[in-house]
Amino acid sequence: MVNLGDVFPDFEAETSQGHVQFHDWLGDSWGLLFSHPADFTPVCTTELGRFAQLQEKFVERNVKLIALSCDGVESHLKWIEDIKAHSKVDKFSFPIIADEKRELATKFGMIDPDEKDATGMPLTCRAVFLLGPDKRLKLSLLYPATTGRNFDEILRVIDSVQLTAKYKVATPADWKHGTYCMVVPSVKDEELAELFPAGVEHLTVPSGKGYLRTTPCPDNN
Numbered sequence: 001m002v003n004l005g006d007v008f009p010d011f012e013a014e015t016s017q018g019h020v021q022f023h024d025w026l027g028d029s030w031g032l033l034f035s036h037p038a039d040f041t042p043v044c045t046t047e048l049g050r051f052a053q054l055q056e057k058f059v060e061r062n063v064k065l066i067a068l069s070c071d072g073v074e075s076h077l078k079w080i081e082d083i084k085a086h087s088k089v090d091k092f093s094f095p096i097i098a099d100e101k102r103e104l105a106t107k108f109g110m111i112d113p114d115e116k117d118a119t120g121m122p123l124t125c126r127a128v129f130l131l132g133p134d135k136r137l138k139l140s141l142l143y144p145a146t147t148g149r150n151f152d153e154i155l156r157v158i159d160s161v162q163l164t165a166k167y168k169v170a171t172p173a174d175w176k177h178g179t180y181c182m183v184v185p186s187v188k189d190e191e192l193a194e195l196f197p198a199g200v201e202h203l204t205v206p207s208g209k210g211y212l213r214t215t216p217c218p219d220n221n
Contacts (some may be wrong), residue, residue, distance in 0.1 A: 170184050
């Protein structure tokens with residue numbers, strides 16, 4: 001298991017686009033490593049298709065995509081054609097890792113023990129790992145094998161993590177890019193004018209404590 005803030009382990013793997021040395025492949029980009037239970041399965045096909053449809057959204061955010069599925073390269077290549085046809089896309093530009101022995105899935109805590117394939121082997125869950133350019137784990141989401149992911153949420157959390165890495169803000173419940181942010185508690189009042197030229201609003205609460213401070217989204221300025 002990898003904890004938030006840890007350097008994500010480097011690894012070698014065969015993929016639908018050839019051999020990958022993970023850290024070298026990632027380079028100075030952000031990365032999204034996401035796992036799937038198996039090729040030629042219904043929910044996985046919809047998810048890989050959605051990633052393919054949204055590829056430019058991830059490029060805009062400097063996020064490289066790499067999938068993992070517990071089948072071999074030849075299976076991946078055939079499955080990609082189904083994905084493209086079902087999702088009506090011409091381009092499928094990210095690699096799918098072949099993890100037939102489930103070694104990487106086990107190492108990274110991607111196994112769903114409650115869901116098994118026809119042979120009784122546990123399926124890989126739907127994990128989402130967001131890595132920063134420093135190779136550290138910035139976000140971890142684990143969905144069971146039976147539940148497809150919400151891609152609006154994946155893009156939303158990437159926007160939040162990238163924004164909060166750049167500015168001393170946090171994003172509130174149900175935040176969407178462009179809406180107001182919260183000033184983090186570590187920022188002193190005397191620093192506000194310099195850090196947040198768009199202004200800061202102090203919200204009053206019964207306790208009288210001044211911890212609720214909002215500011216326009218810094219990326220809007």
